[in-house]
Every structure is written in C-alpha cells, then in structure tokens.
Amino acid sequence: MSVRRIRILLAKPGLDGHDRGAKVLARCFRDAGFEVIYTGCHQTPEQIAAAALQEDVDVVGLSCLSGAHKYLFPQVAKLLKDEGADDIVVIGGGIIPEQDMDALYEAGLKAIFTPGATLESLVEWINTNVTPRA
Amino acid sequence: MFTQELLNQSSQLRQKWEDEVKKSVAKHADQKENWTTVSDLEIKRIYGPEDIKNMDFEKDIAYPGQFPYLRGNQPTGYRGKYWTFRMFAGMGTAVETNKRWHYLLKTGQTGLSTAFDFPTLMGYDTDSPKAKGECGKCGVAIDTIEDFRDLINGIPLDKITTSMTINPPATVLWAMYCASAEQLGIPLTKIGGTIQNDMLKEFIAQKTFMCPPEPSVKLISDTVEFGTKYVPKWNTISISGYHIREAGATAVQELAFTLRDGMEYVEDAIRRKGLHVDEFAPRLSFFFNSHIDFFEEIAKLRAARRIWAKAMRDRYGSKDPRSWWMRFHTQTAGCSLTAQQPYNNVVRTATEALAAVLGGTQSLHTNSLDEVLCLPSDHAVQIALRTQQIIAEETGVVNTIDPLAGSYFVEALTNEMEEKAWEYIHKIDDMGGMIAAIDKGFPQLEISDAAYKFQQQIDAQEKVMIGVNKYVEADEKVDIPFLEIDDSVETEQLERLAAVKRKRDGRRVAETLKDLENACKRGDNVMPYCIEAVKSFATVQEICDVYREVFGEYRDPGIY
Numbered sequence: 001m002s003v004r005r006i007r008i009l010l011a012k013p014g015l016d017g018h019d020r021g022a023k024v025l026a027r028c029f030r031d032a033g034f035e036v037i038y039t040g041c042h043q044t045p046e047q048i049a050a051a052a053l054q055e056d057v058d059v060v061g062l063s064c065l066s067g068a069h070k071y072l073f074p075q076v077a078k079l080l081k082d083e084g085a086d087d088i089v090v091i092g093g094g095i096i097p098e099q100d101m102d103a104l105y106e107a108g109l110k111a112i113f114t115p116g117a118t119l120e121s122l123v124e125w126i127n128t129n130v131t132p133r134a
Numbered sequence: 135m136f137t138q139e140l141l142n143q144s145s146q147l148r149q150k151w152e153d154e155v156k157k158s159v160a161k162h163a164d165q166k167e168n169w170t171t172v173s174d175l176e177i178k179r180i181y182g183p184e185d186i187k188n189m190d191f192e193k194d195i196a197y198p199g200q201f202p203y204l205r206g207n208q209p210t211g212y213r214g215k216y217w218t219f220r221m222f223a224g225m226g227t228a229v230e231t232n233k234r235w236h237y238l239l240k241t242g243q244t245g246l247s248t249a250f251d252f253p254t255l256m257g258y259d260t261d262s263p264k265a266k267g268e269c270g271k272c273g274v275a276i277d278t279i280e281d282f283r284d285l286i287n288g289i290p291l292d293k294i295t296t297s298m299t300i301n302p303p304a305t306v307l308w309a310m311y312c313a314s315a316e317q318l319g320i321p322l323t324k325i326g327g328t329i330q331n332d333m334l335k336e337f338i339a340q341k342t343f344m345c346p347p348e349p350s351v352k353l354i355s356d357t358v359e360f361g362t363k364y365v366p367k368w369n370t371i372s373i374s375g376y377h378i379r380e381a382g383a384t385a386v387q388e389l390a391f392t393l394r395d396g397m398e399y400v401e402d403a404i405r406r407k408g409l410h411v412d413e414f415a416p417r418l419s420f421f422f423n424s425h426i427d428f429f430e431e432i433a434k435l436r437a438a439r440r441i442w443a444k445a446m447r448d449r450y451g452s453k454d455p456r457s458w459w460m461r462f463h464t465q466t467a468g469c470s471l472t473a474q475q476p477y478n479n480v481v482r483t484a485t486e487a488l489a490a491v492l493g494g495t496q497s498l499h500t501n502s503l504d505e506v507l508c509l510p511s512d513h514a515v516q517i518a519l520r521t522q523q524i525i526a527e528e529t530g531v532v533n534t535i536d537p538l539a540g541s542y543f544v545e546a547l548t549n550e551m552e553e554k555a556w557e558y559i560h561k562i563d564d565m566g567g568m569i570a571a572i573d574k575g576f577p578q579l580e581i582s583d584a585a586y587k588f589q590q591q592i593d594a595q596e597k598v599m600i601g602v603n604k605y606v607e608a609d610e611k612v613d614i615p616f617l618e619i620d621d622s623v624e625t626e627q628l629e630r631l632a633a634v635k636r637k638r639d640g641r642r643v644a645e646t647l648k649d650l651e652n653a654c655k656r657g658d659n660v661m662p663y664c665i666e667a668v669k670s671f672a673t674v675q676e677i678c679d680v681y682r683e684v685f686g687e688y689r690d691p692g693i694y
Contacts, residue, residue, distance in 0.1 A: 019381075097618075114473060
C-alpha cells in the first residue's frame with residue numbers, strides 16, 4: 001500500500017513580499033518528495049487557514065520578515081484550531097527575534113526556523129515530526 | 135590594446151609561469167577545484183594582457199567624463215565631491231522617523247532616504263484590516279499629508295534631497311512632497327530628490343505591487359512626464375536592481391534585469407507620452423546592490439555605466455551626454471549579512487562599501503550590523519555611516535579616479551559582465567519586452583533558480599558564510615542592543631488617522647477622488663489630480679483604491 005506523501009502549504013501572511021526563503025523552501029520540499037502548495041505573497045490569515053483546510057495539508061509553513069509575525073502567526077494557528085484542525089502542524093520562519101518565540105510556541109506553533117537553518121535540517125524536522133494525516 | 139610585441143612577450147613569460155605552476159601544484163594542490171565568484175562566474179588563476187587584448191582603449195575604456203563613461207560620468211570623480219552619504223531610515227510614526235533623520239544629518243549624512251511601512255507601500259491605511267500588525271514595523275507609517283508634514287518637519291526641502299522608496303503609491307507620496315513644498319513656499323523647480331518608482335522589479339523580485347504591470351508602467355510614465363514639465367530637479371524614477379539581487383539573483387541577472395527594466399521605461403515614456411528621450415533621460419537614476427564578492431561588484435558597476443551609455447546613444451538615439459550617464463545609488467547587501475556573530479557584519483559592510491566606491495557609486499547606504507535581526511539602532515546606524523566616512527576620508531581610495539582601470543582582471547571581468555548582461559537583454563527583447571517576460575515568469579524563475587542553487591551551495595559548504603557554515607560558535611548568544619517597534623505605534627497612528635478624518639471636509643475629499651477617477655479613466659496624467667486629492671486630506675488608501683478600481687489589482691502568481 002502506498003503511503004500518502006506529506007502535504008505542505010507554504011504561505012506568506014501579511015503584506016511582506018520577501019519571498020526568497022519561502023520559494024527556496026518550496027523547491028527544497030518538492031525535491032525532498034513532499035507535496036507543496038505555495039500561496040504566493042500577501043495572504044490574510046483567513047485565506048491561509050481556508051487554503052490549508054481545502055488542500056487537506058499536514059503542515060502549514062509561514063514565512064514573514066516584516067515584523068508582523070507576532071500578530072499573523074498566532075492568528076493562523078487560532079483559525080485552524082477554531083475549525084478543529086489543530087492537528088495540522090504549523091511552523092514559522094523569517095526574521096523572528098528570540099524574545100518573540102515563547103509567545104509563538106504558546107500560540108500553537110511547533111517550530112520556528114530563523115536565518116542560518118539548513119534546508120536539510122528542515123526536511124529532517126518534518127520527516128521526524130510529521131506523519132501524514134489519515 | 136597592446137602591441138603584437140608585448141603580446142608575444144607576455145605569451146613567453148606566461149609559458150614559463152605555467153611551468154612553475156605545475157611544479158607548485160604538485161606540492162600544494164589547489165584548495166578547491168572550482169574558483170568562482172559569489173554568483174558563480176568562473177575565475178581564472180591569473181589574468182594578463184591577452185585577456186583584454188581585443189579592447190579598444192578609446193571605445194571601451196577612455197577617461198572619466200568620456201563615452202562610454204566606464205570610468206565615471208564626471209571628469210573629477212570624488213576629488214570634487216564625495217558620493218552622497220544617504221542612509222535609509224524609517225520606522226514607527228512620522229515624528230519618530232523625523233527624529234532619526236535629524237540625528238543622521240547631525241552625524242554627517244548628506245542626503246535622506248525613507249523606508250515606508252508595508253501598509254503604506256501597498257497602498258493601505260493603518261485602519262485597513264490588511265494592515266493589522268504591520269504599522270510602523272518595517273518603515274514609517276504615512277496615511278495622509280498631515281503625517282507627511284511631520285516627516286519633513288525642519289528639513290530644508292530646497293537644500294536636502296530626499297529619496298523615497300515607495301513604488302506602487304509613488305504618485306501619492308510624491309504628490310504629498312510637492313504639495314507640502316508648495317505650502318511651505320518652496321517652488322517645485324527648487325525641490326530635488328528621488329522616488330523609487332520602479333514597478334517592474336516588484337513583479338520580478340520585491341513583490342510590493344498593486345496594479346498589473348501595464349497600468350503600473352503607465353503611472354510611472356505619468357511621473358516622468360510631470361517631472362519633466364514641472365519638477366526639473368527631481369529624479370522621477372530610481373530603477374532598482376537592489377531588490378532583484380536580494381531576491382537571489384546573480385550579479386549578471388541584477389545587471390541585466392535592471393537595465394532592461396530601465397529600457398522599458400524609456401520606451402514607454404517615448405511611446406506613450408511622445409517625449410524625446412533627451413527630455414527625460416537625464417533624470418533617470420539607478421540603484422544597485424553591492425554584494426560581498428569584491429571584484430565582481432566593481433566590474434558590475436563599471437559595466438552598468440558602459441551598457442547604459444551604449445543603449446541610450448545607440449538604441450534610443452539620444453544626443454545629450456547627460457542622458458548617457460548612468461547615475462546610481464548603491465546599498466550594501468542585506469542578504470549577505472548574518473544573524474550569527476552579527477559584529478562580523480561591520481566587516482562585510484565595509485568591504486561592500488569599498489567595492490561600491492571603487493565601482494564609482496554616486497550615493498551610498500551602508501547597512502547596520504543589526505539589520506538582519508531588527509530595525510537598526512542609533513548606535514548601529516552610526517557605525518554604518520562612520521564606515522563610509524572612514525572610506526572617504528582615511529583610506530585614500532578617493533585620491534584618484536577609477537584606480538582599478540587597466541587591471542587585466544577587472545577589465546576582463548567587466549567585459550564578461552557586460553557580454554552576459556546583453557545576452558539576457560536580447561533574450562528579453564525577443565520575448566517582446568519586460569512585461570511579456572514577466573507574464574511568462576522568465577525573470578522570476580531565473581532568480582528562483584539562482585537563489586535555490588546558492589542555498590544548496592551554502593548547505594554543502596561550497597560557498598562560505600562565516601559564522602553560518604564555517605567557524606560556527608556553539609551556543610552562541612547574540613548580545614546586541616535591539617530596537618523594537620512597540621505595538622502602541624499602531625494605536626497612536628490609528629488615533630491620528632481618525633482625527634484627520636474627523637476634521638477634514640468630506641465633500642471636498644469625495645470631489646478630488648472623483649476627479650482623479652475620471653482622469654484615470656480618460657488616461658490623463660494623474661499627478662495634478664493626485665496633488666489636489668492629498669491636499670484635501672484624502673488618504674493613501676483612498677487614492678490607491680481609485681487606482682485599484684480603475685486599473686485592476688495584481689495578485690502574486692506564486693511562481694517558484
């Protein structure tokens with residue numbers, strides 16, 4: 001029986017357009033054998049949550065470099081939870097200061113990756129921590 | 135370039151040297167197999183006269199102030215005048231940013247440069263649901279002309295030039311600048327500055343867009359035309375490669391896509407507005423990135439001047455040397471900085487700034503050591519500005535103009551940059567121009583390829599980033615002062631906006647917006663209508679909503 005591949009939604013919440021990291025990750029995850037859906041820039045938390053549900057993903061990866069992560073990341077996690085989809089693993093990346101991390105974890109994010117994280121370490125984290133949802 | 139006799143001599147000496155190399159390599163093998171620039175151009179072990187023998191001194195090099203301006207536009211270089219020290223600044227409210235501006239002017243900066251927050255850049259007001267969490271974070275929040283007046287408070291608009299990185303709402307913010315100057319009694323003929331009003335690179339790289347490419351370019355031609363007629367000292371567009379590079383482009387891609395964007399604007403202003411190239415081209419300016427690979431950057435900047443001169447003279451029939459001059463600002467590469475061991479960023483920035491100066495930049499921003507972590511603190515900005523002052527006043531690199539000219543390596547690399555850039559430019563010509571290329575996703579995918587490849591090279595340690603993949607410190611604690619924009623900025627800005635909306639004449643606002651809408655529908659130049667609208671206290675979003683309504687809205691196709 002073939003195992004379902006891990007499905008990842010990569011999203012750029014808010015107005016930030018710095019999408020280099022998100023696009024590099026999209027290619028990396030695709031090459032690693034995951035199914036990747038990339039939303040493009042300028043998505044509202046509502047759009048991201050709706051896309052995650054519609055696409056039935058296992059992981060939502062959020063990327064933000066504008067400083068608005070403190071509002072946007074928890075908002076996505078909350079909307080998923082409200083829909084009863086808190087088994088979708090939410091991870092974040094970008095310019096995220098150390099002192100903001102606890103609040104993001106408390107809001108439901110499972111991991112935060114900041115500049116310097118290798119592509120390999122991200123793939124490994126997902127393979128270790130995510131099992132495709134039934 | 136050289137006599138046959140010298141080339142023969144060089145060839146003999148070279149043979150001897152190569153024999154020596156063989157012996158040497160037998161003892162110490164090369165440290166690595168491929169020697170490449172940071173953007174993967176192959177570099178030879180040595181360069182000599184044979185590498186530049188086909189150059190024509192008069193046609194290809196010459197002297198500063200002489201075509202093709204490889205060595206600079208002006209005959210005197212930095213002896214007469216240093217480049218403009220123009221640090222990029224903007225955070226929180228207009229009042230706070232104004233404070234930083236005055237601090238920078240006191241510290242020795244000679245021109246101003248503004249960063250706007252994302253809602254302003256995207257044409258939304260602080261009270262838009264889309265703006266939540268973003269106010270003042272990445273730049274200054276401007277909703278109405280009242281904020282703008284606070285921003286320029288105490289700045290002599292007839293003496294200091296200001297650059298505004300604003301793109302989609304460039305017409306709106308420039309209208310605020312023009313209206314404020316008039317209200318202060320300064321005629322439009324006296325004000326000088328630059329609007330970064332380059333939309334094509336937004337679709338390619340930076341992704342701060344509003345309307346689709348075609349109407350976006352139309353709005354740019356409106357500013358070009360308005361500036362040509364009424365604001366003669368203003369640079370109506372800054373054509374930017376900086377963001378193209380930050381998005382992951384190679385040096386050649388940055389050069390090619392930026393200059394091809396510039397050509398697109400030239401063609402549009404000629405075609406749409408019926409202007410002669412020499413009426414507006416002297417006010418076009420460019421903006422490049424200075425990355426960490428020292429010689430590659432110097433070669434890129436030198437090549438940029440030569441390509442532009444040739445394009446303007448030979449492709450567009452320009453007769454005025456001022457149109458042939460590529461005038462540009464440079465910023466050191468944000469993407470080369472590391473969050474790890476952040477003090478190393480001072481060294482990186484100094485090296486990049488030196489490359490920009492040796493490449494002959496006319497204006498420079500040096501990044502602060504903390505910019506990869508947060509908005510720069512006063513102290514970090516001061517070190518960054520001092521870096522420029524040390525280069526200008528201590529190192530002696532300004533003593534002579536274009537000191538690297540004639541270097542076998544630098545000239546060969548400059549030629550290679552130029553050739554490879556023209557290949558891209560011609561490819562885009564064949565596609566039907568830059569808008570067509572963007573529709574095909576061509577530059578976007580080229581940049582994505584380069585960015586992905588670079589990241590893989592970093593991971594594989596084929597390219598080195600100190601502190602990230604080499605000489606890493608275990609359990610590093612980053613201990614630098616940290617500037618944070620408090621969420622109270624948003625509350626404060628919301629109150630300011632509400633106050634302006636309460637006191638303004640709503641009927642007048644509606645009238646000016648209607649006039650603007652009609653002008654947009656007729657295809658008229660929007661600038662005069664935009665100026666009336668901002669004077670009536672119409673907000674950035676209210677004006678941009680008119681554009682979105684009439685011209686349509688662009689959505690990121692998410693190509694990767």
